[in-house]
Amino acid sequence: MEVKILSEKFDIENAHLLEVAKKHGAYSTLDKLFAMEPAAVTEEVKKSGLRGRGGAGFPAGVKWGFLPKDTGKPTYLAVNSDESEPATFKDRYILVRDPHMLLEGIIICCWAIGCNDVYIYIRGEYTTQVKVLQQAIDEAYAAGYLGDKVAGQDFRVDVTVHRGAGAYVCGEETALLESIEGKKGQPRSKPPFPAVEGLYSSPTIINNVQTIASLPFILTNGHEAYTAYGTEKSPGTHLFGISGHVEKPGMYELPLGLPLMEVIDKVAGGVWKGRKLKGVIPGGSSTPVLTVEEAKTVTLDYESMAAHKTMFGSGGIVVLDETVDCVKLVENLINFYHHESCGQCTPCREGLGWMKKITKKLLAGQGTLADVDLLRELCDNIEMKTVCVLSAACTMPVRSYLDKFRHEFEAYAIDNVSADAKLQGN
């Protein structure tokens, strides 16, 4: 089932070094690129159907089309390498194993959108990864692929790495821009959208690492080669991260559209320790959980996920075995999102804190059925009442556990037995 489009060079030793990467085709699309009109490049990307791989799945070429013309201001590209959504661990493979694919993609995007200044926003925890990326950038400058004359053309591309410092919210595109401007990562109200008024109040495109890294393949081989993989509405391949209770967790490149259970069983070795499946988180911790029944019918593409009232998200699949306590899992989720709230909006800052307290109370064996209802009501009251969707990234999954595994929450409320006591067999 696995394919090697983006991951073609991942197993080649030292493919992060320019010399090795070049031997395997890095930067070979540039001749073709510079012979094309920028608009034709955008058109090719539109036809490929490439969708944003950062979580929202917005068509990349369409987004580029939102840039206003002749504003007299520079256009910026911000590459989102924040990779902080729990269960997401795909972009770092690109950064470390094939950074030149990312840089080539950046040059392609820059040519298409008329951009000369690029910032790669990388999460601060990626200490070793940032070194490999910077080394690749330095090599690309030395070889003339970046700088004033890209591959000898009268076209400048400067790439600067900007390190985050431990804030999940900076993955949200406008918080990311604030962070590059030197501020705390508090998302901006939209509109204006970044394509119109983004970094330094100038037109800005924000794309995920994997989105940009998909460009060299599309341009080299043409959009048909890309749409040959995946489904009609979800073309191409994706770097899926499979974690949790499976025998062989890891990152696998797969075409979109495969049945989820087949992937879990055949690619990831099935549920670990011979245990039974309880549920699956399909696309990062913020996506609603699927029950076993739902998992059996869903396929790994945007349409099927939507039909199952969940999301494709970032392709971070988490497998939950029968031993998982959903109330404890929800506590873990709420702790994360509450900790990562930027503090700007009251419903998020206070509401997630309130949800945390209720869950704690339930787990201590001190909750009531009214608390379970209150938790559910809070989800509805917090969502969509904040500047960004970080709060929804918490309430959407929490609501799904409350609706699909409600008996587990009620059990804590009715039996009034704490999680600790349960563990000791009382």
Place this chain on the structure above:
Amino acid sequence: MSDRSELIITGKPFAFDAERDAEFERLVKRYPIRESMILPALWLTQEQEGWISAEAMAYIADRIGTYASKVYEAATFYTMFNLEPKGQYHICVCRTLSCWLREKQEIVDYLAKEIGIRPGEISEDGRFSLEEVECLGHCGTAPVVQLNGEFHEEMDVDKMKALLATLK
């Protein structure tokens, strides 16, 4: 959000060393506004000193030509900026979903027993500090530990024990 409002005043002046000074000057040219240097300058400070004092923040503000409050705003918002010295060996254990599912707690409990510190604490001899952090982007090889920034994947108590042994 967490409370990170306390700053430490050392009573000693701060300045970049020659290497960081050069790096600051290289980077400042990459941005159209000087305020964009706030995060990079905080990183340079932390690389040099291991943490960021009140004096360092004032120095950064001065270097950039901005208000100290802006530097303070960033330094206190971003949790990776250490506002106090950490242990010689700073251990971060991921506590989020996939690591939690694959028993990260056993590692935290082991460390509490072995070096006597809980998350958020520094050992009395200053050798170790322990922190529980959020998802480190290595969920496929959970549970994950970072030791002074280096990743250690697929950890368990035995591997943690072996890792600690290399430090003694």
